[in-house]
């Protein structure tokens with residue numbers, strides 16, 4: 001296992017990139033700690049696969065270096081990097097049995113026979129493929145084939161890292177949860193460095209200790225699930241994480257005063273004068289509704305009862321604005337929105353501004 005360092009990395013698929021937009025991966029500096037469980041999360045086209053392929057060696061970056069420990073591996077081929085990779089679709093041998101498929105990466109590396117037997121047996125048990133061990137892969141379902149693919153990554157124990165590229169896409173929803181939990185347990189037990197690419201926030205947040213959020217070729221935040229929820233570093237993270245996402249509204253900020261919806265809110269922190277586009281962000285979970293005239297005027301367009309909570313869809317200052325209310329909370333007919341000021345984040349040009357100290 002190894003720490004993986006991305007040093008000044010950037011990649012363009014164009015031979016002569018002319019501007020930022022020509023880069024699928026803008027400049028990235030990042031260290032993946034040895035033994036960490038990371039998720040690489042972002043929408044389609046943000047550069048996740050490009051980054052993963054650079055780490056695995058399928059792609060040589062246009063600039064920058066990649067290090068495993070102290071070794072510069074930037075130009076090394078995938079087979080020289082000692083990495084296991086699991087792709088979106090099964091990569092297995094149809095004519096081999098399940099057990100033979102799992103043994104294959106170990107046989108290739110000349111692992112002793114009794115060790116191979118032990119590893120294959122425990123991988124089969126973990127993936128619940130016991131009754132299929134001696135069946136040819138050919139006749140198995142897509143789910144089962146993908147489980148073998150996962151197994152071929154997990155059966156190896158001496159790898160620098162295991163990379164997963166949307167590995168559960170073809171897996172049945174119920175099984176997804178089960179496999180994710182198993183991956184997490186495995187990580188706890190063996191401590192491999194794992195990098196898991198997904199565009200699904202639930203997958204990322206349940207699997208990873210640290211989530212790396214990408215947007216338009218850039219890493220916009222690296223944090224624990226809690227950090228991404230409490231203090232999104234970029235408005236995109238606010239939208240993308242959480243369901244519904246964070247409310248983001250243009251506003252004016254002076255010192256510790258925020259003006260929104262024709263009213264003033266006293267903030268907990270104070271801000272120097274902010275130029276550019278200034279916005280406030282607050283999670284719908286930190287908004288309550290009042291029926292006594294307190295709070296900001298809103299107009300409610302829908303109330304969705306989800307069971308354990310209600311989502312109130314509204315407009316505030318001409319922008320969409322959501323509130324999440326606990327089960328059983330009444331929605332007043334002339335409701336106004338009361339925002340927990342300690343949970344307001346301030347953004348300048350989409351990036352979080354931290355502000356100073358507690359407000360007065």
Ligand SMILES: Nc1ncnc2c1ncn2[C@@H]1O[C@H](COP(=O)(O)OP(=O)(O)OP(=O)(O)O)[C@@H](O)[C@H]1O
Pocket residue numbers: 013024042043044045046047048049050051199
């Ligand atoms: N081989 C290629 N040649 C040219 N452009 C490419 C190539 N592969 C990817 N791109 C472009 O690079 C950008 C990043 O793509 P990438 O596949 O890394 O994103 P992604 O986040 O993995 O998306 P998805 O979730 O859809 O796989 C996209 O604009 C894509 O069109």
